[in-house]
Amino acid sequence: MNNSFPICHHCNHATQVKKHGKSRTGFQRYYCLVCRKTFQTRYVYKGNEDKIEKQIERLSTQGHLPQAISTSLQVRLSTVLHYMKPKN
Known part of the structure; x- marks a missing residue:
């Protein structure tokens, strides 16, 4: 099982990231405990x-x-x- 988490897009921390549910489109969301922001690694709209x-x-x-x-x-x-x- 792969337990690696992505790097936060906002503050670049990787060790303080946890899963935070799924988006409406089904992509995994993550929450950074350092900057307290959510992000995704994949988006439907490429502009994001x-x-x-x-x-x-x-x-x-x-x-x-x-x-x-x-x-x-x-x-x-x-x-x-x-x-x-x-x-x-």
């Missing part, structure tokens, strides 16, 4: 996954248009535009 911002940034710097990025990553155009906004 880790590193989506870096993927959008990489494709954007390669010259891809927002619509093409949205299609290739299977996320909404508004998500792509949100991450492409210049940071002040």
Whole structure:
């Protein structure tokens, strides 16, 4: 039996994570005892996954248009535009 738990997406701790039920879609949820936040390791909507911002940034710097990025990553155009906004 595999008892390894994921690393918290918010604070990066791995030792203080416990199972916290399931989402409506059936994916396992976890609760971090350090930062007291919940997270999942899998999402139905790809815009919630880790590193989506870096993927959008990489494709954007390669010259891809927002619509093409949205299609290739299977996320909404508004998500792509949100991450492409210049940071002040």
